[in-house]
Amino acid sequence: xxxxxxLSPADLAARYAQAHGAYEAFRARGLKLDMxxxxxxxxxxxxxxxxxxxxGNGDHTTASGEDARNYGGLQGLAEARALFGPAxxxxxxxxxxxxxxxxxxxxHDCIVWAMLKGVPxxxxxxxxxxxxxxxxxxxxxxxxxxxxxxxxxxxLPVPMTPEGPDMEVVEAxxxxxxxxxxxxxxxxxNPSGEIYSDETVRRLAAxxxxxxxxxxxxDNAYAVHHLTPEHHAIPDxxxxxxxxxxxxxxxxFASTSKITLAGAGLAFFAxxxxxxxxxxxxxxxxxxxxxxxxxxxxxxxxxxxxxxxxHMERQRELLAPKFSAVTExxxxxxxxxxxIWSRPEGGYFVSVDAGVGTAERIVALAKGAGIGLTPAGxxxxxxxxxxxxxxxxxxxxxxxxxxxxxxxxxxxxxxxxAIESERAVRAAPQ
Ligand code: PMP
Numbered sequence: 001x002x003x004x005x006x007l008s009p010a011d012l013a014a015r016y017a018q019a020h021g022a023y024e025a026f027r028a029r030g031l032k033l034d035m036x037x038x039x040x041x042x043x044x045x046x047x048x049x050x051x052x053x054x055x056g057n058g059d060h061t062t063a064s065g066e067d068a069r070n071y072g073g074l075q076g077l078a079e080a081r082a083l084f085g086p087a088x089x090x091x092x093x094x095x096x097x098x099x100x101x102x103x104x105x106x107x108h109d110c111i112v113w114a115m116l117k118g119v120p121x122x123x124x125x126x127x128x129x130x131x132x133x134x135x136x137x138x139x140x141x142x143x144x145x146x147x148x149x150x151x152x153x154x155x156l157p158v159p160m161t162p163e164g165p166d167m168e169v170v171e172a173x174x175x176x177x178x179x180x181x182x183x184x185x186x187x188x189x190n191p192s193g194e195i196y197s198d199e200t201v202r203r204l205a206a207x208x209x210x211x212x213x214x215x216x217x218x219d220n221a222y223a224v225h226h227l228t229p230e231h232h233a234i235p236d237x238x239x240x241x242x243x244x245x246x247x248x249x250x251x252x253f254a255s256t257s258k259i260t261l262a263g264a265g266l267a268f269f270a271x272x273x274x275x276x277x278x279x280x281x282x283x284x285x286x287x288x289x290x291x292x293x294x295x296x297x298x299x300x301x302x303x304x305x306x307x308x309x310x311h312m313e314r315q316r317e318l319l320a321p322k323f324s325a326v327t328e329x330x331x332x333x334x335x336x337x338x339x340i341w342s343r344p345e346g347g348y349f350v351s352v353d354a355g356v357g358t359a360e361r362i363v364a365l366a367k368g369a370g371i372g373l374t375p376a377g378x379x380x381x382x383x384x385x386x387x388x389x390x391x392x393x394x395x396x397x398x399x400x401x402x403x404x405x406x407x408x409x410x411x412x413x414x415x416x417x418a419i420e421s422e423r424a425v426r427a428a429p430q
């Protein structure tokens with residue numbers, strides 16, 4: 001297909017008429033579709049419905065003989081740490097803490113405690129620094145950025161490459177002692193799907209940071225969330241940091257929100273022995289102990305690493321066709337344009353680079369056609385995409401037939417916006 005920029009004026013006018021007509025026809029169907037957030041679909045939650053009957057009346061004694069119904073057990077059950085530590089966090093059980101139901105809350109606590117008290121190696125609390133900052137690979141996870149905004153942490157964007165964050169940029173910026181942390185979603189990154197290369201992980205662990213208490217906020221949210229038969233692996237960050245002589249550099253986070261139940265899963269923290277001691281000292285002021293029955297419920301249900309893998313395979317069977325539906329629609333309508341989209345091998349999102357100055361227009365066109373999209377700019381610090389080009393598509397929640405319809409509509413909106421943009425370029429005074 002000829003690129004839009006190479007079309008004759010007459011052909012461009014014809015493409016516009018065609019795309020506009022297709023959009024109007026789609027709009028006339030009066031659909032209502034939601035592709036805004038990476039929520040699991042009801043069928044995915046149903047996969048864990050057997051868990052709701054567990055551990056069952058009378059089953060409340062843990063492997064070490066604790067009563068899971070009672071207070072205590074701040075670090076979490078040994079059997080839960082043994083099951084999830086290696087699989088989700090790349091950490092031995094003794095370096096894992098099982099928290100409540102949301103890893104975002106664990107990240108929030110780590111930021112608040114760092115701001116108020118500092119972390120191991122801090123000279124003073126982060127809030128006492130002149131202007132603490134975080135490196136933010138972009139596009140990234142909007143809720144990470146919202147935490148920085150909430151607590152007045154400056155955000156320094158770092159471009160993503162197919163290997164992970166651009167390490168030349170990272171290594172230059174991290175030399176500034178004001179840079180205290182960095183957000184990382186190292187596997188199947190939210191939203192663009194990159195898997196950090198071994199070399200990127202090694203450089204992050206080994207780079208010279210200006211701040212003695214610099215932390216990687218290593219959010220391994222999609223550790224086992226594969227969309228293809230290939231189960232990509234990344235190096236265990238705690239090991240690599242230790243080998244690089246920076247054993248305390250990483251705070252590692254994960255949860256079972258997108259494994260079992262998004263509102264009733266387990267969240268985890270992992271770190272060096274020093275970081276785990278720091279975390280537990282703070283957490284012990286906040287709670288007398290976590291919900292150990294939920295931990296037992298998870299262990300009884302998933303049983304072992306093979307059980308976890310089998311469960312994630314059933315998740316993949318539900319999710320992969322939705323992702324294929326999105327990429328098929330984009331390919332059908334947008335091949336030959338300058339639009340670029342990700343082909344994720346895991347995680348929950350497809351990201352689109354729709355061309356400079358088009359993302360807001362596309363979100364508005366989609367809204368007009370009954371499709372809810374994540375607001376343009378949401379995946380950038382402070383909600384501002386300087387190129388107004390990035391879209392995040394979240395196909396997990398709607399049914400497969402709804403995803404097919406929505407993907408068709410979104411592709412039409414992107415195409416129409418691309419043609420409008422080309423017409424505007426040609427109409428502008430030269
Ligand atoms: N991190 C990332 C990268 C995510 O995409 C999400 C959920 N969409 C979360 C964290 C939130 O996880 P939790 O449910 O454990 O708070």
